[in-house]
Amino acid sequence: MKNKYFKEDLRMAFEEIKAGLEKYHAEVEAKLVKNPERANLVPNRLYTPVDLGENFDYMTKLGFPGEYPYTRGVQPTMYRGRFWTMRMYAGFSTAEESNKRYRYLLANGGSGLSCAFDLPTQIGYDSTDPMAEGEVGKVGVAIDSLADMEILFDQISLDKVSTSMTINAPASVLLAMYIAVAEKQGVSADKLRGTIQNDILKEYAARGTYIFPPKPSMRLITNIFEYCSKNVPLWNTISISGYHIREAGSTASQEIAFTIADGIAYVEAAIKAGLDVDAFAGRLSFFWNAHNNVLEEVAKFRASRRVWAKVMKERFGAKKPKSMMLRVHTQTAGSMLTAQQPNNNIVRVALQTAAAVMGGTQSLHTNSKDEALALPTTESVTIALRTQQIVAYESGLADTVDPLGGSYYVEALTDKIEAEAWEYIKKIDEIGGAPEAIAKGYIQKEIQDSAYKWQMEIEKGDRIIVGVNKFTQEEEAPKNLLRVDGSVGKLQAEKIAALKARRDNAAVEAALKALEAGCADENVNLMPLILDAVRAYATEGEICGVMRKVFGEYQPHTTL
Template sequence: MSNEKIQAELEKYEATVAKAIAKFPERPNLPEKRLYTPLDVKGPEAYVDELSFPGEYPFTRGVQPTMYRGRLWTMRMYAGFSTAKASNERYRYLIANGGTGLSCAFDLPTQIGYDSDDPISEGEVGKVGVAIDSLADMEVLFDQIDLGKVSTSMTINAPASVLLAMYIAVGEEQGVPASELKGTIQNDILKEYAARGTYIFPPKPSMRLITNIFQYCSQNVPKWNTISISGYHIREAGSTASQEIAFTISDGIAYVNAAIKAGMDVDAFAGRLSFFWNAHNNVLEEVAKFRASRRVWAKVMKERFHAQKAKSMMLRVHTQTAGSMLTAQQPNNNIIRVALQTAAAVMGGTQSLHTNSRDEALALPTQESVTIALRTQQIVAYESGLADVIDPLAGSYYVEAMTDRIEKEAWEYINKIDELGGAVEAIEKGYIQKEIQDSAYKWQMDVESGARTIVGVNKFTIEEEPPKGLLKVDASVGVEQCKKLADLKAGKPINKMTKGRDNAAVKAALDELEAACKDENENLMPHILKAVKTYATLGEICNVMRGVFGLYEAHVSL
């Protein structure tokens, strides 16, 4: 059928729509177009340039030739709470129940580089993740877990270099050389300034730390993903799908520019850049977002940075289901939400996935809830058929048109950020923050007005009993961590792996680190690793860097 014939038939259809709308008015917040046809997608002549085949530029249809037909995504469950011992038990439980990768959640003091005995840490130790004060805690965290076999992701940003050094040191203690370690550190400080807030240092020294990690790992930890450029938290803060990929890819551009400026060849490090996406509630939009994001990144790397290797152009992505979409009301509804988000991530072509638990709007997840979340991935993988064919929604008029729309909107934002001088300048001017805030405000107003339905929150509500059986982190965790720190600093062994530290060696290593911080041409990773191995604490190491680099103070220009 010709386009002219389709257009004529479409006009006939549209003539009947007015009568239907008069009888049944359409709901608010729906896509602008109600129906998609061949007129909304590009013809076969655009296939190779815009879609092509899985594993081929521009990777719209996936980064691997056979995708899940050969190897399923990594089922990487995010976990960490209380003490290193408690988290270690949860990790070993997840591995025993079919988890294929670990993902470490750290408590707030760890995320911002403070020890558990610092006054600023009071009341927060072990609450939203595991408390890691020194190599001694990291040793316990991975006790009886073979770092030569497991792949580990660590959601850590400002002090990422310190936590990575601890992981390398534990690997060496286990007999696993750094060259064999596999995993990812988030290490994405720009999104902290824009959307999340766990920053420490100003942008310039923060970017130095990131490029130092790129350089060090390219030579010493080649199987490690040196950054997970994170749109997840941008989406959690309230962005749209288009903003999520645009702002994140703009951050990625800034990191690549910084590494090239530091003298690195793009093909030497770009293959170890990874991304972190949110899997939100609108299944079809999310699938289109994943597809569009791969295409945008491939074009950026090929056309802007002239990358030569295919791996340098691949947007490899870890995904987490949308925590902001979980509700405290009727928490069992979250099981359905997570299942749909899981389906979106899989049809979108993620490389690894964490599924949130039903009770996370109320507390850290219980073991039962985590098991349901892991089983959700396994059912999708082995029973749904979604993993059996590559890019199953390709060719859908709606999905293809939306992939094009999201790509177009993302480029508009990226071009605007370029005009502002890049991601760092756009953040410092408050542009990205304001765009996210405006989007979040609109969403919340739609929920409060009823224009957007959230089941169990503003519609289909019920009287509920207070939740029972929630996981609670006792305040004694903070007391226990402080006692261990006091013993460590006094030179006492605090676990079966720790002999007790030599405080003179600690001071010498910290003095050496301070001198290295003052030399802008020095890579800090070897000095941080040396300090970590003396059992210098996270807080002691970060305090040295605070003394040289200063602290970042947020501001938003509205």
Template structure:
């Protein structure tokens, strides 16, 4: 059908709609455009904009056959209490079909403090597992073959230290570093913008990240050295377009820092990965994932002149949206997570964590985690969504939404470029302010009823019974962990620790020195996370947040 005929038929349709709306008024606050047609798909250059899976610009996926040959990695995020308790959960997940582990660390670990530090009081083991030294990491992966499992670690400011611990555990297991597979999040810029678990100022933090890039490219080549994260940006309240724009701007900054440090783009770009949020609006999320691949491919090819296809592929992990889970009627969250899972799979994720129904109330129980894992398995084996590649391609709506989100994201990226890049935009408070404004609008829409959240502002239940059997972390965990750390310090060679920390401090003072070998040496003496981070605090200082309003 010609464009002219489509336009004529569309005009007739719109005239008929007026009568229908008069009889059945549409719901308020819906998107302005109610229908999409071929007129909404820009251009006709299929090869340059959509193309095929595994082919530039990778809009349709990074692998030629996607899930027809191999499902995404079902990587369940877990960690709580002590290393012993988390080890039990990891082994249960592997026995139930999980194909990758994803480690959650407690707050003191995330900000580089030992469990024995007064600042850690009341937080040890609460939102993740407490890891103070190599001894804890050995326990965490007891009876888990690091040569066979792929492990993701959600750790940022002290990522270098936790990676060093992982390498040291593998060495003790007889697994060489060049065989290790996994990811460290290692994305400090989004911590300043959205999450808050930073330690050092941006510029020394960027040095640590590029040191990891360089070290792993030579010694741990199968490891993904950073998971550039939009997840937390979305959890903080951003829109879909802001999530990918701000995250890709961070990715640009990491690439620029690595090149400035002397690395070549094709030597490290293939090990960069991303981390996206799967929100509730299924079709918008599919479009977001497709747009993100296309933008990154163009950035790598046109800005950084990457030559390898692998450098241009945006590979990503997805986690379902924790901020969309409700404490009210928590079983509704099973449905939300199933829809978010469908979005991630139709959008072409490489790995996926599904949140559990009770996470708005507490850390998930074993039963809830099993349901979350089964959700992935049902989508994989029963839904048919994984049987074809990019199943929504060609949808007038999805293609138009992909183009729209891409255009909005490019506008943000240009603004950030004009400010001097992501680091400068964060230092000026621009990114933080944009996220805060979006989060405020969302909350106002919920409170006014313009946006319906089932069970929260509509379809509530009177006298709702609170859920039973929530997981509670024993308050004694902190005291037990302190005792373990103190006992370990008595047994280790403290002179070796002192020497390793002195060597690390000297290396920190030399801007041209790669810190990873020195951190690894300190880890092997059983120097604690806090001791190592305190040496770096002494040299680099600590970051203090501010937002320009």
């Protein structure tokens, strides 16, 4: 009976709010003749309980932190016990130079590493390959063999640090190198913590550092799932990445929808390969962009956890709570940094950091102010790290769990983004899943359309970018930017020549032949064979060359 009266009181309260809202809007509209509102704002000028609906169910939509559907966070106390991992993305030039930057970041309060590899490394070429000319060490560190990886992590204890590696097509090779370095340090693989990005579907859709066609690429991914579930149990075997989808121009809803659709494809592939969903799903992680609209980003994080939890529970029948948790690494939005007035980027990154923290990220990289111009200097990367530390220790945003939970606007926006994401996922299901939607160009077209709309808004002045299309000023050319010396390619070539002169080339040849035979047999897990080749000091180019020979290379095509 008490519940009956409570519902009646609630209904009456809603009617009272609705009546008051109508009066409020009528009075405001009368004043807009003299004081019009800005254009292109969110639909409602004011959010109230009416926007959540009379049937809003707290336990179904929100629940509690650390409990299904994880809207309010994947840990019960979130940052009250331990802050997110402050994982600064770094890597440039040679392994020696990047090692210095890593040790500097760790000494200054960084709590995890995030490795940026140069373009040749990302697409499986040695620094001596003609395809690598002019690109060695430019956008990340050049890693050609285990010898480079040993230098990269020199004086860094791999049992005491968590390492993320932004590597996709050759993720199996770089992970094998990491495991081999740990072995040389006396650290067993079951002690290693970290993440490989290993997300090939978004490469086909939005980024472009692919090597092999989809089928063998998916095989390599599921091989890693299986190998790590048995041998490297603390490792996150994939970081299903929405970051690059957002950087390519998607909306917030598209970012989580297309990324979760990719996640569905990976889970389906692993189950098809014979893996039990609860044996690997707890080591899947995600990678979100922290964009400029703070409240929209908070809602995006919250909606994404709810969508993934439902997917894993209802579609795949996952039983373990960890299998349903969307754990996420975040990077602030590189595409939102401007070459004009680069100091403004410090403010942008601070706001994006606040969004990621209020959204409940598990780890975070903050971009540096000069990244629209060059690789970050030591000074600018220190400011980026200090931004995280100020938010953690001074802002109060980390003192309570899900601080914006219950905001009428944030809850309504969370529901809106979730609903839009489900519509996209439904459409992708109808097409035949993410791989088929990518093959047909659907996902690419949606991203391109959103990117075009955004750019047109900027060019028309409907969207203001401070320092770019409003509040501009004459500026001097930037000074003291970090430039990678062109001699890095020569240095790497000398290293490779010396390596090949001292290694056991017969052992390398035998390991590569075994890998080639394994590639030809779909029932073979390739990780142990790749690890054997790495231990013998085969180069990345040699290993990927064998796989190219058997698997072929992906040739993009779309039917837009």
